[in-house]
Amino acid sequence: GDSVTQMEGPVTLSEEAFLTINCTYTATGYPSLFWYVQYPGEGLQLLLKATKADDKGSNKGFEATYRKETTSFHLEKGSVQVSDSAVYFCALSDQGYQKVTFGTGTKLQVIP
Amino acid sequence: ETGVTQSPTHLIKTRGQQVTLRCSSQSGHNTVSWYQQALGQGPQFIFQYYREEENGRGNFPPRFSGLQFPNYSSELNVNALELDDSALYLCASSLGGSSTGELFFGEGSRLTVL
Numbered sequence: 001g002d003s004v005t006q007m008e009g010p011v012t013l014s015e016e017a018f019l020t021i022n023c024t025y026t027a028t029g030y031p032s033l034f035w036y037v038q039y040p041g042e043g044l045q046l047l048l049k050a051t052k053a054d055d056k057g058s059n060k061g062f063e064a065t066y067r068k069e070t071t072s073f074h075l076e077k078g079s080v081q082v083s084d085s086a087v088y089f090c091a092l093s094d095q096g097y098q099k100v101t102f103g104t105g106t107k108l109q110v111i112p
Numbered sequence: 113e114t115g116v117t118q119s120p121t122h123l124i125k126t127r128g129q130q131v132t133l134r135c136s137s138q139s140g141h142n143t144v145s146w147y148q149q150a151l152g153q154g155p156q157f158i159f160q161y162y163r164e165e166e167n168g169r170g171n172f173p174p175r176f177s178g179l180q181f182p183n184y185s186s187e188l189n190v191n192a193l194e195l196d197d198s199a200l201y202l203c204a205s206s207l208g209g210s211s212t213g214e215l216f217f218g219e220g221s222r223l224t225v226l
Contacts, residue, residue: 004154034214043116043219044155044202089154098168100145100215102154 002027006090006103013080013110021075021106023064023090031092033057033066033073034100038087047075047088080110116218118203124224125193133188133221135203143167143208144186145215146178149200161186162208190223198225 007022025033035047035057048057053068062077073090090103117136125131137144143162147155157170161180175191184205190197200222204215 044204044215044217046214046216049214091154098160099157099170100155101157102147104152104154 002031002092002094002099002101004090004092004101004103006088006106008104009087009107011106011108013108015082015110015112016079017110019075019077019080019084019108021088021090021108023073023075023103025071025073025090025092027071027092027094027101029094031094033064034091034093035062035064035073035075036089036091036102038089038105040086044089080108082110082112084108085110116203116205116216118201118218118221120221121219122222122224124226126226127193127195129193130189130191131193131223133190133201133203133223135186135188135205135218137184137186137203137205138216141205141207141216142184143206144180144184145204145206146186146188147202147204148172149202149220151199155202158188167208193225195225198223 003026032051034049036044037047038044048059050057050066056065064075087105087107089105093100119134145160146158149155159169160167164180177189180186200220202220204217
């Protein structure tokens with residue numbers, strides 16, 4: 001079945017540091033890929049998405065590129081802020097969009 | 113535009129009891145999915161409802177059941193509660209037939225089973 005593997009946290013960075021959170025997936029067919037974010041005390045919300053190979057999703061300075069050859073969708077940001085502290089989930093959806101499969105989440109803490 | 117709302121936000125039950133969780137979908141969305149998120153884990157797909165019919169189910173036993181109403185709101189029912197059912201239950205709405213697969217989540221109902 002479909003699965004998502006992402007790097008374990010917590011990840012602690014200083015403000016303005018470069019962020020990478022690794023994510024790899026296993027799926028049949030051509031899934032859509034997502035990064036969701038869960039800020040403290042809030043619900044999950046979509047951060048960015050990519051629906052086909054080589055697509056780059058971007059939002060709020062975050063980027064991720066759909067790499068079919070390496071089955072990866074790594075999240076990057078050039079300069080993190082304290083307000084980026086949250087739990088980040090990599091996810092994929094099947095072609096019928098009936099089910100989204102999530103990774104276990106990576107907690108990011110950014111310190112001033 | 114009204115977002116996804118869930119109730120109750122917190123509840124405590126004892127083993128063997130039954131629970132009903134409720135969800136109002138975002139305005140204009142006709143599809144509701146339910147997820148279980150155990151502490152420190154990612155959400156796990158329970159099932160999805162589209163136009164009042166179950167439209168996909170994850171690896172959960174039959175004591176997890178649901179309903180969707182004509183206004184697209186939904187209920188999740190869990191019978192014969194077990195300690196391992198303690199988790200955050202998330203409702204997500206979406207527009208069926210959308211090409212994006214994006215989900216819009218509520219803040220969840222936290223269930224504790226004692």
